[in-house]
Structure formats: C-alpha cells, structure tokens
Amino acid sequence: MKKADWILILCVAVVAALFAIPQTHCAEGFNWATAHHPYIMAFFKFAILATLGEMLALRIREGVYNKKGFGVLPRMMVWGFLGMCIAMAMVIFKVGVPAFLGSLGWHDAATLFGAAEFSWGKLGVAFAVSVLMNSIFAPVMMTFHKCTDIHITDNGGTVRGLLRPMKMRDIFAHKVNWDMQWNFVIKKTIPLFWFPAHTITFILPANLQMLFAALLGVALGLILAIKK
Secondary structure, rough: HHHHHHHHHHHHHHHHHHHOOOOHHHHHHHHHHHHHHHHHHHHHHHHHHHHHHHHHHHHHOOOHHHHHOHHHHHHHHHHHHHHHHHHHHHHHHHHHHHHHHHHHOOOOHHHHHHHHOOOHHHHHHHHHHHHHHHHHHHHHHHHHHHHHHHHHHHHOOHHHHOOOOOOOOHHHHHHHOOHHHHHHHHHHHHHHHHHHHHHHHOOOHHHHHHHHHHOOOOOOOOHHHHHH
8 A cells, every 4th residue: 555545544543533532522513513504514524525535536546546637626615515415405305205205195204204213114214215316316416516527627627727617518518428427327326326325324313414425425436436
C-alpha cells in the first residue's frame, strides 16, 4: 500500500475512535446536529463520504486518490447539493409512501413504519418506500450527477469551471455513455443494490439514515470502479 492509503486508514481510525469513546461526546453532538440541522448535515455527510467513494474508485482504477482535472472540491460541492436533495426526497417518500399504501387499504402502514421496534410489516413498508423512491427519484438524480461529472472534467476540475453554464444538450447527445448509464447504473444497480440497501436504510433509527445513505455512496463508487 502507498503512503496515502495509510493516511486514509489512520484518519478513518481516528474518527471511529472519537465516536466510539463516550468522553469525546462526538456521537451526542452528531445526533444533536442531525436532529436540528438535517439538511446542513446531509450536505457535509455526502460531500465527504460520497466524494471519498469517488476517490476510492479512482484509486482502484488508476492508483491515485486525486489527479489533475479530477476536481475534488467541485465534486464535494455537487455531492453536498445532492445530499440535501436526497434528504428532501427521503422525507417526501417516507411520509408519502405509507400514506399511499394506506389509500390502497394497508391502513396501519404508517403506524408500522413509524414504530421503533422491528416487524415484518415495517420491513415491507420500508421496501415499498425504497422501491418507489429509487424508481422515481434516483434515475433523475443519477443522470444529473453523471452530467455534473462530465461538466467538472470538461472544465478542468475547478470551482470556477463548475459554475459555468452546463452544455446539457451536448452532454446528453455526445458525452454520456448511455450503455453504461442505462444498462448498468439504472437497470442493474437500482434494483439489485439500491432497493435492498435503502430498505435497510429506512429501518434504521432516523439519526443514522442519512449517514448510512452517504456510506452507500462509498460502496457504489467501489462497485462502479470494479465494473469499469
């Protein structure tokens, strides 16, 4: 392993220790911030963890965590914005899907989903929330994210380049690898990875859901790297 790998491992170990040791109060502060500032916390969770997933993917593909034109800071900004969008979508679907199931006759769906204890009914509602959110929201978000990746690369990986107008027609028509985007990212990762992964997300305690969702971004980055 390279020096950068050991630095990353050390950083992860230090952060894990800070949260594991009660005297540091990191876990308490994290839970308080998540409860009182959910969208700000979503920004930082995804900006850090999902970008780390992309950096790990780059490490697997090319042997480095960063390179000229990769644009770590612009990617963090995009992921932070997407993190807030994901947090919003989770609120909408967590409330809307149980209400929808209730309109179909599953009248205690919302009660089961909101219960603290695990049950098969809660698992079923969580799966329904995951399926609908990932079928309706995820393809749009994933495609937008792919376009921003291309835009960042085309503009040298700079923050100023990120703020330039995106040439969406050119990106859609000529630069998105639709075979990869449609046949693998959407058709395979959504049903095979995101459906079960977000089912687990929605049965976790509320203060851990966005963190787990951001960690899934790390896992997906590794999956995409292996695919490539």
